[in-house]
Amino acid sequence: MARNRTAEEAWEALARAQTALMRGFQEDFRGEEVSMRVYDVLYTLSRCPSGARLRDLNAHILLTQPSLSRLVERMEADGLVHRCGDPTDRRATVVRLTERGREIQRRVGRRHAAAIADRVGGALSEEELATLRALADKLRAAQEGRGSVSMTVDP
Template sequence: MNSRRDAVDAWEALYRAQVAVLRHIRSEFPEGVTFTDYDVLFNLSRQPGRRSRIRDLNKHLLLSQPSVSRLVDRLAARGLVAKASDPDDARGTVVELTQAGWELFRRAGIQHSRVIAERMSSALTDEELAELARLTNKLRQGEEPAGPEGAGRA
């Protein structure tokens, strides 16, 4: 069994690596979209019909519900998402990726994925990338949904 110190050392190494890589990736992020904007667009792009209730979208983001609502309002004002009342719950709101939002997401995603691939591949072999994915997915399997107070994710 791993000792507590080994677990803390592994966490610190993982967290510090994430911060370093994230800083590099953010420094080369595409113009016209922020990292948090992209996160919302990315998560909507992965949902059936490219739409989601705000409360469900919130589960994928490290922002408070009011922050997500304000961010969605800003994206809607830019025409990147559309908001509608939830037909199943009048208190809820459904957010849908617009064509303009999809196109911005795709353009930003091409550049963003290139930067990620270059950064990750410059430090790790293909086998190490596969092992990293396996290990981090294994860590996530037992996770509880993290709220805004959760640390370590951008």
């Protein structure tokens, strides 16, 4: 039971740190040409040169599928991304950065990286950062294949 309490304390500390950091970053993003959420999509796509399907984006971004669908729709209207069908699976929608989207991601990304170096890098030593990363990775890895074990029990 002491273990459970330790887990709760760790989660609460983690959530509070995340809240404080997010607040700071969101402030940085005010006055930026894209919102933090849009940047999140741009960044994710920048790591997928061949594009990504909506369902893959959705795994990385904390939005429901319909919300992400519309967010990408707006981003296409703004010329940040391009949507096209996948010949091998005609249900899929493949999203790809436009040149404009890639350029904005790079530009905003530079300032965001500086903010991370400041707010995160400025708070912990390099060794602590590495430890934090390792623990976060382990924590995330443990969440996989655990998503929806909610069996529908309705006669």
